Amino acid sequence: MDTGNTAFVLVSSALVLLMTPGLAFFYGGMVRAKSVLNMLMMNFICIAVVTVLWVLYGWSVAFGNANDAPDGSSVWGGFKQWALHDISMMDGQYLTTGVPTIAVVAFQLMFAIITPALISGAIADRAKFTAWTLFVAVWSTIVYFPVAHWVFSPNGYINAKLHVMDFAGGTAVHINAGAAALALALVLGKRVAWRKDPMRPHNVPFVMLGAGLLWFGWFGFNAGSALAANGAGSMVFINTQAATAAAVIGWLVVEKIRDGHFTTLGAASGAVAGLVAITPACASVSPLGSLAIGLIAGAVCALAISLKYKLGFDDSLDVVGVHLVGGIVGTLLIGLFATKEMVGTVYTNGAEAGLFYGGGVTQLGRQAAGAGIVLVYSFVVAFALGFVIDKVMGFRVSEDDEVTGVDQVEHAETAYDFATMGGSLRPAGAGVATAAPASPAATETKVDA
Amino acid sequence: MDTGNTAFVLVSSALVLLMTPGLAFFYGGMVRAKSVLNMLMMNFICIAVVTVLWVLYGWSVAFGNANDAPDGSSVWGGFKQWALHDISMMDGQYLTTGVPTIAVVAFQLMFAIITPALISGAIADRAKFTAWTLFVAVWSTIVYFPVAHWVFSPNGYINAKLHVMDFAGGTAVHINAGAAALALALVLGKRVAWRKDPMRPHNVPFVMLGAGLLWFGWFGFNAGSALAANGAGSMVFINTQAATAAAVIGWLVVEKIRDGHFTTLGAASGAVAGLVAITPACASVSPLGSLAIGLIAGAVCALAISLKYKLGFDDSLDVVGVHLVGGIVGTLLIGLFATKEMVGTVYTNGAEAGLFYGGGVTQLGRQAAGAGIVLVYSFVVAFALGFVIDKVMGFRVSEDDEVTGVDQVEHAETAYDFATMGGSLRPAGAGVATAAPASPAATETKVDA
Amino acid sequence: MDTGNTAFVLVSSALVLLMTPGLAFFYGGMVRAKSVLNMLMMNFICIAVVTVLWVLYGWSVAFGNANDAPDGSSVWGGFKQWALHDISMMDGQYLTTGVPTIAVVAFQLMFAIITPALISGAIADRAKFTAWTLFVAVWSTIVYFPVAHWVFSPNGYINAKLHVMDFAGGTAVHINAGAAALALALVLGKRVAWRKDPMRPHNVPFVMLGAGLLWFGWFGFNAGSALAANGAGSMVFINTQAATAAAVIGWLVVEKIRDGHFTTLGAASGAVAGLVAITPACASVSPLGSLAIGLIAGAVCALAISLKYKLGFDDSLDVVGVHLVGGIVGTLLIGLFATKEMVGTVYTNGAEAGLFYGGGVTQLGRQAAGAGIVLVYSFVVAFALGFVIDKVMGFRVSEDDEVTGVDQVEHAETAYDFATMGGSLRPAGAGVATAAPASPAATETKVDA
Amino acid sequence: MKLITAVIKPHRLDDVKNALQAYGVHGLTVTEASGYGRQRGHTEVYRGAEYQVDLVPKVRVEVVADDDDAEELLEVIVKAARTGKIGDGKAWVVPVESVVRVRTGERGPEAL
Amino acid sequence: MKLITAVIKPHRLDDVKNALQAYGVHGLTVTEASGYGRQRGHTEVYRGAEYQVDLVPKVRVEVVADDDDAEELLEVIVKAARTGKIGDGKAWVVPVESVVRVRTGERGPEAL
Amino acid sequence: MKLITAVIKPHRLDDVKNALQAYGVHGLTVTEASGYGRQRGHTEVYRGAEYQVDLVPKVRVEVVADDDDAEELLEVIVKAARTGKIGDGKAWVVPVESVVRVRTGERGPEAL
Numbered sequence A, B, C: 001m002d003t004g005n006t007a008f009v010l011v012s013s014a015l016v017l018l019m020t021p022g023l024a025f026f027y028g029g030m031v032r033a034k035s036v037l038n039m040l041m042m043n044f045i046c047i048a049v050v051t052v053l054w055v056l057y058g059w060s061v062a063f064g065n066a067n068d069a070p071d072g073s074s075v076w077g078g079f080k081q082w083a084l085h086d087i088s089m090m091d092g093q094y095l096t097t098g099v100p101t102i103a104v105v106a107f108q109l110m111f112a113i114i115t116p117a118l119i120s121g122a123i124a125d126r127a128k129f130t131a132w133t134l135f136v137a138v139w140s141t142i143v144y145f146p147v148a149h150w151v152f153s154p155n156g157y158i159n160a161k162l163h164v165m166d167f168a169g170g171t172a173v174h175i176n177a178g179a180a181a182l183a184l185a186l187v188l189g190k191r192v193a194w195r196k197d198p199m200r201p202h203n204v205p206f207v208m209l210g211a212g213l214l215w216f217g218w219f220g221f222n223a224g225s226a227l228a229a230n231g232a233g234s235m236v237f238i239n240t241q242a243a244t245a246a247a248v249i250g251w252l253v254v255e256k257i258r259d260g261h262f263t264t265l266g267a268a269s270g271a272v273a274g275l276v277a278i279t280p281a282c283a284s285v286s287p288l289g290s291l292a293i294g295l296i297a298g299a300v301c302a303l304a305i306s307l308k309y310k311l312g313f314d315d316s317l318d319v320v321g322v323h324l325v326g327g328i329v330g331t332l333l334i335g336l337f338a339t340k341e342m343v344g345t346v347y348t349n350g351a352e353a354g355l356f357y358g359g360g361v362t363q364l365g366r367q368a369a370g371a372g373i374v375l376v377y378s379f380v381v382a383f384a385l386g387f388v389i390d391k392v393m394g395f396r397v398s399e400d401d402e403v404t405g406v407d408q409v410e411h412a413e414t415a416y417d418f419a420t421m422g423g424s425l426r427p428a429g430a431g432v433a434t435a436a437p438a439s440p441a442a443t444e445t446k447v448d449a
Numbered sequence D, E, F: 001m002k003l004i005t006a007v008i009k010p011h012r013l014d015d016v017k018n019a020l021q022a023y024g025v026h027g028l029t030v031t032e033a034s035g036y037g038r039q040r041g042h043t044e045v046y047r048g049a050e051y052q053v054d055l056v057p058k059v060r061v062e063v064v065a066d067d068d069d070a071e072e073l074l075e076v077i078v079k080a081a082r083t084g085k086i087g088d089g090k091a092w093v094v095p096v097e098s099v100v101r102v103r104t105g106e107r108g109p110e111a112l
């Protein structure tokens, strides 16, 4: 056992956990004040639900046979390690870096949490909380857990058989979530008064806070994926930083040219786009390659977010434009920028260098195949699942409730009460109804906004 | 020396430090806008005051003789290591995991900081800042430092003699703080217009931000308490995560049944309740046991917070319902869920497995004894101390000042100024009084709100 | 290679990265609501721009010849390692603690990012974003990169030849940034209606959030600078904590005496002042010495921030009072408080103990020399650079635009939209202009506030 | 001159503004308000404690108008603000004795 | 018809609302306001710079009422809002020429 | 009695307050408002989508005054609020039938 590597993986796990609250604020700042709590909750509930499933069977399905090392045709991990059965804390290490398996359980759990959380941005302002929770549980079970096996497990078929390089989840996390986001945006449909009413971010500093926490946590996500605090982990770290910085610049430049301004929301979005794109690539490319990937991803995603207006789907917070597109960009660019040295040192799954580094187009084809498989699988299942949930219990709140605000309707809360110091307007009109019988009034409530 | 373990302890120390600002936001979001700064300050001042005391004598009192290893009848650590005297950085390690003593000084300091900070939630909106600061200094000295010795020091009598398992502070931190919170809520009395005026959270996203930071930092709190990045630390990590997730679900389900909604505040509160309950238990139970403890703690705390209305004390932010009750739940459930394997590997203080794992009721009895001792000691001393401070200097601001808002009165500040862009209403009526003599006006100020 | 030390350096790098968003909130909370986004952006853009420059040539200029170990007359690192050329991930370690060079590249990058970011507080509310971005790029290149070499590189002349002790950047970071801040405050001039209109912090909780994140990240900054998770790193950690806590108390006491209140802003400011002052000293002094340095720094900075009113320059957020003054205090006090044991263990550059610990005044003189050189160099270059930028493209927005708010004018955004739930006032008057031609209106816009 | 004050639902503001503009009125002043009336508020729950919020968000629109236009304008506003559901609000007219344009000091109809 | 406007202390709003309701008035409109008068503001200090805030938070209540009720309603409001301490505020009555209920178009007393 | 209402630019409020005080008026009530008129708003861009914000922040000042003072006060306010640029706002005067000081119940001029 290596305490240094274990410390690194455990701290990285904590960092990745923090990404979900970070994402919640990134998204939460972007919605209107009347649905920020719902947005926070859609993310927070992923932490709760996925953790429970992961402990019960998720780990087992995704990684339960990872140490068995078959020849790469494995499509799921089985139920052998249900409830983390048999993984005692004394247990042997996971793979070769001297990290106990139970630490990797924690680390990989955080990936399983944030992936469905990413989807939530597409259906901001209008989803039923119980429907969403159900979706998260089922989608995680039949999409994320197996896909994580395919991509991350040493014997997963996308990894071992297709020789795809996806270091920290360009396909398993971002394309996966982005495709599901597109599906749900289609299933739920457009928000009331979309493109008519302005739906501007209610708290841009929160978006920035979220971006900051995401950036911070993402070092755990990418560098932690090395499962080792060594040269490779360090190189992944600097690549992550380089690409993200370049993506901020890429996005801002596109914005300046197109809209005339460098915006705060653009900087935050560019950072996330860069983080997404470098996620699969961070252990295959050089720092210079990372700068290039970041710059391209920032620019492409800045352009991609306008697609929804052209194609007419209401992906509210641009999960498709940032995560699906950014994930594809990063996954494919590996096929161009992967260097011999990096691939040779980090990968043992038969992957090859990219086109620009003497590797031909083989790897590019593999990358495209990996991306395509995950994209299609996730989209189809998410669409079907969303459709069924919608038919059975309704996935969307009523129009009146949406206008009133999901926070009030779904959670019986409102986010802020800044009413003047020394006396408050709104709550002054309220009274603690533990005394008074508030229920009748509550039922009469839903008239209109 | 083990650099991996040391890195883990140092980073964990930083994580635990962050918990106090996290707590400040968790609490600060829950109070009204007119007292958020005071709430932040009550927490922040704990960092300042307790750090100074800790360096001067706190460490010594709590752990000054930890390496002397007597037979477990020790009640305090003495003053031998005052001002961290004699603990050079070259110094030998603390216990056996290769971590320098000075690193453990830092780690344990963070526990000493957050414990009094937890208390502050009970007396939100109405405490005099100087009285609170005095309370923190004295309570830390005569309650926290010795109790930490009893529970955490290898020779402390609750640890070594009573064979209580409290891995990271169910008794020393949460029951301790919760009991003191109850005492202070009684000493200070109810807020003006309690249960008449609505006192709803002014910024629920801040509560969520605080919960997120707490969750993140708590990995340092619990896993860091292993003082080692090994299998045990990793198991503690996953147990912490499992229980917290389950507690969110436990709390939300109770809420849905009782109030009809899944609330954001409930999710945040459930998370904290779960973190509290797993704190003592995280190194004694299995992941499945952790799920159970979390689920129970979430549900029980969700029910416990209503007690204050029945019993009629104004524990403003439910420190009793969450920390005292959650701490007791976690401490006692160890007596049921502790597994032989975990106890055998982690504990050397003679503790035994729990009832459900073939250990009989012995350990349950010990846990109850440990919880009871800390509860009573902390409550009695906190009540007496609060009472004396109240008599001598007044622990509470005047009624008028409370209505006006403690921020303005105690700190001469108000939290927010969102007045319209391009010109501001409120401050437009203000002027920098370095020129004008503001003092006379200031004295005439306190008329009414 | 030492995985423990590497893990510590990588995590510390992430912590230091987080300091810049932390700083953004610390600063952003202090400005008026109409320029918070611009403040966030001035910080965020430092991350983007400096990262790219660092990868391209910054590292090379600052540390490119660090392992060559000449006799200390080196003034820059050359371009040999441009684009991190030749630093493969397998590469040998940096210095002697078993940390790969590429990890140190990441770590030192974060210092290069936050240093220019610190400057931004001096010119809040009124800088052109492009001018600022240009300034950051050039100042980093001709000031920060070489100064970092002088101070941090083992062969830098301030370090090796002048025998100055600056562990984590009292001169290279804080005096450096503070001097440049003074220069820019003079170049840009006072804000419209300075000292007439009130310019109070619009979101004090954000200031506290920023302070909390800074404090947290600063452990990476200071302890991480040991490049090792050992006794020295641990001692640095506790010293950082001790000084910061004492500085909070120092600042609050001065405030209470002078203004009659303990303020939240004062506590946050005191913390930063303490962190600044202990930065150079944290590896030279004892915990008791740290308490003294913190107390002094807190009090001195609390007094220093009033200087701007006396001297009549608008250093908007007191970068001079906190960072320049705090940096000088910390750098000089090393000359008094440095202990033989610490200096002997940590430093190999010929530095000596301080006056109070039997070292005479030699070291004090050296510290003053180091501080003076950096101060003068940075001030002169920043002033000249700012002046040229102002002449060429204008460094400041127009008076009308400043009154309207830089957020709207420079970034086409406003920070908040809290308009009432279930319908919004401000945006109700807006419409998505992708349909309507918004540009003409946009050009007619700039009439007045 | 008359002052028309209308308390309406927030999401009708845009339509009212457009209707007024179509009618030829190019100025108005808006304030955020809260209304209490037949339309009920809602209930919020925080840690089990219920809060009855019985003020409903409204927007208050003021238009100063010529005597001759007032009646017609009132109709325009009322029509544009109507949703037909409870809580649509009220509008009332008050006599105005003089109006000034601050910028120029113009009085009466020219001030509008 | 009359329009009664009352500028009162924020924490009296609940009592005013209850008093009006007890009297039989079931509608009113509230706006957040700031008042300047005999009641002084307060001083804030940020990094040693003092800010004199001399506007005090108030709440502005508007009730449109029948001519006959107006006087009595004024009394009801004033009594409910009174604390007896400086800064209790003002209330005034303005003549109203017409009132409409937006939802129905009803005019006059029926509109309330 | 008269009620003077002035909708002005926010940053003129201080001057208006001072001018009124200099004139001898020691009370007024202020509300945040948004204005729509000749003065144009601005455009914001979020992820490429443009938002035309055409309401401009204003401040609404109310002063109840004696019949005799009203005209002069109107002038004082208008002068203090004037910047000469578009969007300076409007002020109007409405007749008031009665005024009460809430604290004492005093009526008419004494109530001010």
Ligand SMILES: Nc1ncnc2c1ncn2[C@@H]1O[C@H](COP(=O)(O)OP(=O)(O)O)[C@@H](O)[C@H]1O
Pocket (backbone or CB within 6 Å): D007, D034, D035, D036, D037, D038, D039, D040, D056, D058, D085, D086, D087, D088, D089, D090, E026, E027, E028, E029, E030, E062, E063, E064, E065, E101, E102, E103, E112
């Ligand atoms: N007497 C009144 N004076 C002033 N405003 C009133 C009065 N009655 C109602 N309002 C305003 O009109 C709004 C709508 O009134 P309400 O009774 O809910 O519905 P409706 O007008 O459709 O019958 C209220 O929210 C309030 O703002």
Ligand SMILES: Nc1ncnc2c1ncn2[C@@H]1O[C@H](COP(=O)(O)OP(=O)(O)O)[C@@H](O)[C@H]1O
Pocket (backbone or CB within 6 Å): E007, E034, E035, E036, E037, E038, E039, E040, E056, E058, E085, E086, E087, E088, E089, E090, F026, F027, F028, F029, F030, F062, F063, F064, F065, F101, F102, F103, F112
């Ligand atoms: N002439 C006025 N016109 C409009 N509002 C006024 C006037 N005078 C006072 N007010 C309002 O009444 C409030 C209370 O007035 P103040 O002089 O402080 O106390 P009091 O009415 O008890 O003498 C002020 O804050 C302001 O909102």
Ligand SMILES: Nc1ncnc2c1ncn2[C@@H]1O[C@H](COP(=O)(O)OP(=O)(O)O)[C@@H](O)[C@H]1O
Pocket (backbone or CB within 6 Å): D026, D027, D028, D029, D030, D062, D063, D064, D065, D101, D102, D103, D112, F007, F034, F035, F036, F037, F038, F039, F040, F056, F058, F085, F086, F087, F088, F089, F090
């Ligand atoms: N008819 C009106 N009724 C009420 N308020 C008005 C009216 N016309 C203008 N206003 C207010 O006056 C403000 C300034 O008007 P605007 O036409 O922009 O400039 P100016 O008065 O200088 O010609 C507007 O923002 C609005 O608040």
